[in-house]
Amino acid sequence: MGIDKGLVWKKRTREEIEVFSESYKTFIDYAKTERLAIEYFEKLLIKAGFVSIDNYTGNEDGVFFVNRGKSLVAIKGDITKGINFVAAHVDAPRIDLRPYPLYEDSGIALGKTHYYGGVKKYQWLSLPLALVGVVVKENGEKINVCIGCDEKDPVFVLPDLLPHLDKEDKKVSEHFKADKMNVILGSIPLIGEENEAVKKNVLKLLKEKYNIDEEDFISADLELVPALKPRDVGIDAGMIGAYGHDDRICAYQAIMAFVNSEVSKDQKAAGVILFDREEIGSEGDAGAQARFYKSFVRKLLKIKGFSDAESAFDEIINKSYVISADVTTLYDPSYPDVHDKLNVAKPGYGVAIVKYTGRGGKGGASEAHAELVAKVRGVLNKNGISWQSSLFGKVDVGGGGTVAKFLAQEGFDTIDMGPGLMSMHAPFELVSKADLYETYLAFKVLMEQL
Numbered sequence: 222m223g224i225d226k227g228l229v230w231k232k233r234t235r236e237e238i239e240v241f242s243e244s245y246k247t248f249i250d251y252a253k254t255e256r257l258a259i260e261y262f263e264k265l266l267i268k269a270g271f272v273s274i275d276n277y278t279g280n281e282d283g284v285f286f287v288n289r290g291k292s293l294v295a296i297k298g299d300i301t302k303g304i305n306f307v308a309a310h311v312d313a314p315r316i317d318l319r320p321y322p323l324y325e326d327s328g329i330a331l332g333k334t335h336y337y338g339g340v341k342k343y344q345w346l347s348l349p350l351a352l353v354g355v356v357v358k359e360n361g362e363k364i365n366v367c368i369g370c371d372e373k374d375p376v377f378v379l380p381d382l383l384p385h386l387d388k389e390d391k392k393v394s395e396h397f398k399a400d401k402m403n404v405i406l407g408s409i410p411l412i413g414e415e416n417e418a419v420k421k422n423v424l425k426l427l428k429e430k431y432n433i434d435e436e437d438f439i440s441a442d443l444e445l446v447p448a449l450k451p452r453d454v455g456i457d458a459g460m461i462g463a464y465g466h467d468d469r470i471c472a473y474q475a476i477m478a479f480v481n482s483e484v485s486k487d488q489k490a491a492g493v494i495l496f497d498r499e500e501i502g503s504e505g506d507a508g509a510q511a512r513f514y515k516s517f518v519r520k521l522l523k524i525k526g527f528s529d530a531e532s533a534f535d536e537i538i539n540k541s542y543v544i545s546a547d548v549t550t551l552y553d554p555s556y557p558d559v560h561d562k563l564n565v566a567k568p569g570y571g572v573a574i575v576k577y578t579g580r581g582g583k584g585g586a587s588e589a590h591a592e593l594v595a596k597v598r599g600v601l602n603k604n605g606i607s608w609q610s611s612l613f614g615k616v617d618v619g620g621g622g623t624v625a626k627f628l629a630q631e632g633f634d635t636i637d638m639g640p641g642l643m644s645m646h647a648p649f650e651l652v653s654k655a656d657l658y659e660t661y662l663a664f665k666v667l668m669e670q671l
C-alpha cells in the first residue's frame with residue numbers, strides 16, 4: 222500500500238511530537254481568520270528578531286512584509302543565490318456575513334450569509350459559530366470583533382429544520398440551500414418598540430458593546446467560524462481535530478521551519494509566503510496571483526544596490542524553488558472507492574508529495590518536474606524524513622488546486638507537499654500529530670538544503 226519510509230511514531234519520540242502539537246493547538250485556536258493568523262505570525266517573526274521591510278537597511282538577518290493584514294512574505298539569507306520558498310495559505314472555508322445582513326422575521330433577528338470556499342453546507346448547520354473579524358468605521362477606526370471566542374460569550378447558529386418536517390424525498394443539495402443559511406442573531410425585543418423590535422435590540426447591543434451601527438456592516442470583514450476548541454482525537458490522542466487545518470497547518474509549519482532553519486546571511490535564502498484567497502481561486506490583492514511578494518523581492522534588491530531589480534529577480538527565480546505547502550487527502554477506510562491506495566497519504570507516514578493536483582486529465586494545475594521531485598526526495602531521504610505519495614483521489618474522481626500553478630507561472634520550480642487530512646473543509650478537520658511534526662521537519666530541511 223504505497224511508499225513506506227517508516228512510521229513517524231517509530232522514529233520520533235512521543236514527547237517531541239507532543240511539544241510541537243501543543244504549540245500548534247495554541248496557534249490554531251487563536252487563528253480563527255486569515256487576519257488573526259497573519260497577526261500571530263507577525264508577532265512571532267518580530268519576537269524572533271525579523272524586521273519589517275519599512276525598517277530594513279540591508280544588514281539585518283531577516284526581513285518580512287505584511288500585505289493588508291491578510292498575507293505575508295518573509296526572507297532570510299542571501300537572495301542573490303536563490304530562495305527556497307515554502308508557500309501556504311491562511312484562508313479557510315467559512316460562512317461570511319453579507320454586506321447588509323440584518324433583518325427580522327416573526328420575532329427573530331437574523332443575518333444573511335454567504336459561504337466562502339468549498340463547503341458541504343449541511344456540516345455548518347446546527348453548529349455553534351463565533352463571529353470574528355473587523356468592522357471599519359467611516360473615519361477609519363477599526364473595531365475587532367470576536368464574539369463566541371470566549372467560553373462565556375454567546376455563540377451563533379445556522380438553524381436546521383427538524384426531521385419531522387423534513388421528510389420530503391429530495392436530493393441532498395436541495396436540502397441545503399445557501400439562501401436558507403441565515404444566522405440567528407437575537408430573539409428578545411426592545412421593549413417599547415413596535416416594528417422590528419428584536420432587530421432594534423440587536424442593534425442597540427451592538428452599539429453599546431462595540432460601537433457598531435447598521436451601516437457599518439457594509440465596511441466589515443465578518444466571518445462565522447466554528448466555535449470549537451482544538452481537541453485531541455481518539456483514545457490514543459494521536460490526532461488533532463480543529464477548524465482551519467487547511468491550510469493554516471502548513472502556514473504554521475512553514476513559519477516555524479523558517480524561524481528555526483539554520484540559514485546564515487551568506488547562504489542561499491529561505492523564505493515563506495502566506496497567501497489569502499486560495500479557497501476561491503487565489504484571486505485579489507492578497508492571493509497567489511497578486512504581486513505583493515514580487516514587489517517585496519524587487520524592493521530588497523533595490524536596497525541591496527541592484528539598479529535593474531527586474532532582471533536580477535529573473536536570475537533569482539531561476540535559482541529558486543517553491544514548496545507549495547498545502548494539505549492533501551488522507552485515506553478514509555470508510556470510503557475506499559474514491560482513493561487510489563498506492564497514491565494516498567496514510568496517517569503517521571509523514572509528509573505527502575503531491576506531484577500534481579489537477580482534475581480529470583490533470584487539468585487546471587501545474588505538475589512538479591521529475592527533476593524537482595528527485596531533488597526533493599533526495600533531501601528528505603538524506604535527512605531521514607518520512608514521506609509518501611498522495612493524490613486527490615482516483616483518476617476522474619477527485620482533483621483540486623493549490624497556489625502551485627500561480628508560482629510555477631512566474632517561473633519558479635514548484636512542487637506540492639503537505640500533511641494528509643481527514644474531513645477536509647469540514648468545521649472540524651483531522652490531522653495526525655505525527656504528520657504535523659514530520660511535515661515541519663521536512664519544510665525545515667528543504668529550506669536549508671534545496
Ligand code: MN
Binds near residue numbers: 468499547548
Ligand atoms: Mn488548501
Ligand code: MN
Binds near residue numbers: 467646
Ligand atoms: Mn482547501
